Amino acid sequence: MRRGYSFKNSIAFVFLVVSSCCFLVLMISMLKVPDAAPGNGAMPFYKKVSDNVNSLGTFGNMMLQMLPADLAFTIFVPSETAFERDLRLRANDSLVGEKMSDTYAVISRILGFSAVPRVLESAMVGAGEELSYDALSGFTLFISKDVRGRLVVNGVKSDKVDVRRGKLVVHIMDGIIMDAEFEQSVQPDFDEDD
Template sequence: MRRGYHLKSSIAFVFFVVFLCFISLLIITMMKVPDIITSNGSMSFYNNMNSLKASDNYNSIGSFGNMMINMLPEDLTFTVFLPSETAFERDLRLNTSDSLVGEKMNDTYALISRVLGFSAIPRVLDSTMVSAGKEVSYDSLSGFELFVSKDEGGVLVVNGVKLERVDIRRGKLVVHVIDGVIMDAEFEQSVQPDFDEDD
């Protein structure tokens, strides 16, 4: 009887040791697995790999562009159709020497935040996601509908405005620089001067 008891105890002991080794091995293995938790259909390490440092593209989108980008939360995904510095000056009469100083700063901030509402969509849309010859539409943050397509030369166009540069990454943001400002008719009338500058 004692011999059978020792045999059963030895088997139980070996089973227990093997079980502990298996659990330890499992825990160690799981600790070494890279983080591949998906968010919005893309892997987190893929997002980090494609992100550019802010210093890499800070100057490429200008002061007003950076002001607009900084209005968006860093932890959410957006695509922004960002006016070029030339478009800010030509279409909205904003220039860095005058519009970012003193009391005009608040007006500039309000104007740019309004443009952001027309220009940003809450999803990733890079240039490869738009097929040639097809038009896709998305609602911007303000509910304004954006129509995105590629022209015959393969250049992206949004609401009739050509894109100058595409697929600039800023963390989770995708930025496309456009040669114009996206806005509705009412806002466009409000930013036009009351008189003709040639008079």
């Protein structure tokens, strides 16, 4: 009789341990703990921007639609303000009539200068470190952080970082990343009225 009693207790003990482990795994997965940043072994303690559909604006969303959804890219998308200020593109009049094909050409060219075929989150760029990657067009991007911790790509500072869209990592920039030749071609005419 003593032998049967200890057998029942060991089954109860194993059941209790397995149940506890399953509950613990379930709780950890529900908490959605952030992943550790690759390379530095530390947890990133910065606030990520929520994935808001309107945070990229019309032209930013157009840029993302030009990329394949099943591949990992990092894209430095200009803000709506930067599109209007630097390229004079406005969502209400640049996507109508004859201007639509010109706007798509400009947006696709900007995409070539600002998309990198790899994942690059802001935590992967160390303070005082400068990384360089080739964009889709072959244009070299020099990526660093300023004293406030914002990403700086070829002199253009970020407004928001680490917006996730599936496999894409999007950084919203306060300017347009482009080479000198393309910059000359999109310079506004000085005799044009605003």
